[in-house]
Amino acid sequence: MTTIESGTLTGQNLHLSFGTNHVLRGIDLHVEQGTTASVIGPSGSGKSTLLRVLNRLIEPDEGDILLDGRSVLKDNPDELRRRIGMVFQQFNLFPHKTVLENVSLALRKLRRMSAGEAREKALAQLDLVGLRHKADVRPGNLSGGQQQRVAIARALAMDPEVMFFDEATSALDPELVKGVLALMADLATAGMTMVVVTHEMGFSRNVSDTVTFMDGGVVVESGPPAAIFDDAQTPRLRSFLSDVL
Amino acid sequence: MDALEQLGKTFFDWEAMAAVLPDLLTVGLPNTLMLALASGIIGTVVGMVLAIMGISRNRVLRWIARIYTDIFRGLPAVVIILLIGLGLGPILRQITGSTSPYPLGILALSLIASAYIGEIFRSGIQSVEKGQLEASRALGFSYSSSMQLVVVPQGVRRVLPALVNQFISLIKESSLIYFIGLVASERELFRVGNDAASNTGNLSPLIAAGVLYLCLTIPLTHLVNFIDNRLRVGKKQKPEPDELAARIGEGAKA
Numbered sequence: 046m047t048t049i050e051s052g053t054l055t056g057q058n059l060h061l062s063f064g065t066n067h068v069l070r071g072i073d074l075h076v077e078q079g080t081t082a083s084v085i086g087p088s089g090s091g092k093s094t095l096l097r098v099l100n101r102l103i104e105p106d107e108g109d110i111l112l113d114g115r116s117v118l119k120d121n122p123d124e125l126r127r128r129i130g131m132v133f134q135q136f137n138l139f140p141h142k143t144v145l146e147n148v149s150l151a152l153r154k155l156r157r158m159s160a161g162e163a164r165e166k167a168l169a170q171l172d173l174v175g176l177r178h179k180a181d182v183r184p185g186n187l188s189g190g191q192q193q194r195v196a197i198a199r200a201l202a203m204d205p206e207v208m209f210f211d212e213a214t215s216a217l218d219p220e221l222v223k224g225v226l227a228l229m230a231d232l233a234t235a236g237m238t239m240v241v242v243t244h245e246m247g248f249s250r251n252v253s254d255t256v257t258f259m260d261g262g263v264v265v266e267s268g269p270p271a272a273i274f275d276d277a278q279t280p281r282l283r284s285f286l287s288d289v290l
Numbered sequence: 291m292d293a294l295e296q297l298g299k300t301f302f303d304w305e306a307m308a309a310v311l312p313d314l315l316t317v318g319l320p321n322t323l324m325l326a327l328a329s330g331i332i333g334t335v336v337g338m339v340l341a342i343m344g345i346s347r348n349r350v351l352r353w354i355a356r357i358y359t360d361i362f363r364g365l366p367a368v369v370i371i372l373l374i375g376l377g378l379g380p381i382l383r384q385i386t387g388s389t390s391p392y393p394l395g396i397l398a399l400s401l402i403a404s405a406y407i408g409e410i411f412r413s414g415i416q417s418v419e420k421g422q423l424e425a426s427r428a429l430g431f432s433y434s435s436s437m438q439l440v441v442v443p444q445g446v447r448r449v450l451p452a453l454v455n456q457f458i459s460l461i462k463e464s465s466l467i468y469f470i471g472l473v474a475s476e477r478e479l480f481r482v483g484n485d486a487a488s489n490t491g492n493l494s495p496l497i498a499a500g501v502l503y504l505c506l507t508i509p510l511t512h513l514v515n516f517i518d519n520r521l522r523v524g525k526k527q528k529p530e531p532d533e534l535a536a537r538i539g540e541g542a543k544a
Contacts, residue, residue: 102427127430137425141444150439151429196425203429 051113052206052238053078054129056099059108061091068094069105070262076207076240076255078113081233083241083249085273086259087285092242093134095259096209099240100129112206127155130200134212136192138184138199144171145180148199156203170198174228190221197228208232210241246289250274258282303494310486310495314502317475318482322506325464325478328396330457333403340408341415342437355408362405367398367463374398375470391476395467403460410452415445451518458507458514479503 054076061069068091076082084092097103099110101122109116117125138147148167152158158166171177174194176187184192193213200208210229214222226245230252233239243249249256249270256273258266258281266273266282274290277283343355362370375394383389418441426436446453465480472481483499 097424100428102424123427123430123432126428129428131425131428133421133425133428135419135421137419137421139422139425139440139444141447151431154435154439155430199429 051078053111053113054099054207054238054240055109055111055114056095057109057111059095059098059110060106061094061098061103062106068262069098071108072259072262072264074099074240074257074264074267076238078238079236080254081237081239081241081252082255082257083243083253084257084259085243085246085249085285086265087288090259091262092259093211096131096211096240096242100126100131100209102126127151127203128205129207129209130203130205131209132193132196132200132211132213134215136184136189136196136216138192138196140183140185143181143183144176144187144195147184147195148202151199151203167198167202170202171195173201174198188221189217190224193217193221193225194228197225197232201232207238207240210239210243212242212244214243214245244289246274246286258285260285300493301497303490303492306486306490306492306494307498309490310483310498313477313482313486314479314495314498317477318479318499319502321476321478322461322464322480322503325392325395325399325467326457326461326506329399329403329464330460332396332400333407333456333460334453336400336404337407337411338442340404341411342442344408344412345415359405359408362401363409367402368466368469370402371395371398371466371469374401375467379470391467391470391472395464395470399460399464399467402463403456406456406459407453410449410456411442411446414447414449414452415442417448418444447521450521451514454510454514454517458510461506461510462503 054074056072056074059069059072059074060067072091072095074082074084074095084095086092094103098105101110101117104122105118110118112125112128138144139150142150145164145167148170149158149160149163152163152166153160156163168177168180171180174197176191176194176198179187179191179195184195187195197213213229214225217225222245226248229239229241229248233252241248241253251270253270255267256270257264258273260281265279266277273282274286277286340355340358343351344359346352346355374397375391378394378397379391382394415437422440422444423433423436426440427433431439464478467478468481468484472478477485479499479502480496483496486495487493
């Protein structure tokens with residue numbers, strides 16, 4: 046894998062409302078290049094929305110987003126998203142395309158690679174997630190775990206500077222969770238900058254460099270895993286942890 | 291002549307049928323096919339534009355699509371055909387010198403077809419999960435590329451059966467073109483059959499025309515069923531190797 050020289054991501058005072066529903070109320074998040082930040086918190090706390098605001102799938106009402114210290118809010122959002130890979134809870138693979146086409150589509154259409162080049166790169170990427178032999182299959186014929194690994198390969202094929210994981214294992218059968226988490230842990234070890242929204246507390250504690258606990262659209266606590274999991278300062282975090290652990 | 295014999299004579303006079311068959315095959319069938327095909331293609335293209343407008347974030351585009359659809363889906367086909375054919379006919383003649391009723395007939399049929407097809411496409415496109423657009427946007431595709439590469443192909447696939455149904459009704463509705471007046475060489479299936487029926491005072495030519503309509507529509511009906519089934523069940527897959535192994539294993543246990 047190529048080493049990536051950039052990827053420090055910062056969200057500053059991010060606000061977002063849907064009508065009267067104030068989903069994000071001034072979020073600050075800083076992810077140093079090459080580190081993994083996990084975001085935990087109860088359902089509806091705004092974690093997934095935060096990811097979508099950080100890559101501008103949803104534009105924030107207020108606040109700033111910096112990539113390598115430079116604001117990206119004025120950039121073309123499509124170009125910003127080519128630098129940030131995203132993996133979804135429901136995989137969202139393209140069911141009308143083969144596994145290989147899923148991975149190579151953006152390479153061909155956005156990176157303007159030739160069909161041959163894109164195929165080579167996509168196959169190499171599929172190899173990394175152990176699914177090269179499924180290249181010509183439709184996603185519908187794969188297990189959930191395999192689909193999610195293809196989705197990860199699809200995102201990685203664009204050589205992103207940052208990877209977002211939005212509850213990437215929540216829709217998987219328990220026995221399939223491990224393989225996907227292991228792949229994510231490998232990525233983290235390889236130096237990928239990652240923002241991981243997760244309910245997997247073990248992953249959050251063992252793999253991430255920082256943990257951010259969100260509730261009600263605000264960051265309640267943030268720090269290294271040990272501080273969050275062993276030394277919670279707020280009653281809200283303590284009660285959340287006692288519910289999930 | 292008893293009643294049964296008379297019925298047989300009225301509907302199944304083989305000689306009358308044989309007499310009209312050459313005209314049906316050389317005049318009626320090509321014209322019907324031409325009308326249905328041309329308006330089917332135009333209707334599909336315009337229908338797709340209407341569908342995209344109908345789901346646009348631009349309110350004006352949505353309204354235009356809505357009003358267009360409401361009008362041309364809401365009026366009887368024959369009213370549209372007459373208004374377009376008789377209303378625009380003289381103007382077209384002035385401009386082009388052409389007296390052929392076909393351009394206006396095709397226009398009228400296309401207006402009707404596109405309104406229905408637009409609704410079919412729109413419902414298909416809107417049935418595609420939001421996550422598909424989101425995943426495509428997250429990869430860095432623009433809205434229009436995402437629609438073109440990811441969302442629309444899936445939406446269209448889902449409504450192929452409804453689309454083929456629309457082609458079937460187009461073949462049938464093309465018979466209404468006779469309302470705007472056709473010279474002998476312009477007659478389509480229905481008109482050829484009907485003329486022969488009036489001339490002979492016998493309905494058998496019309497039956498013959500009907501049979502030819504069925505020859506066009508019944509295969510399409512079965513195509514609908516085939517597509518529908520394929521979409522629901524999917525192509526037959528070769529079982530996975532480990533599935534096979536599991537079944538062989540079961541055999542060993544027994």
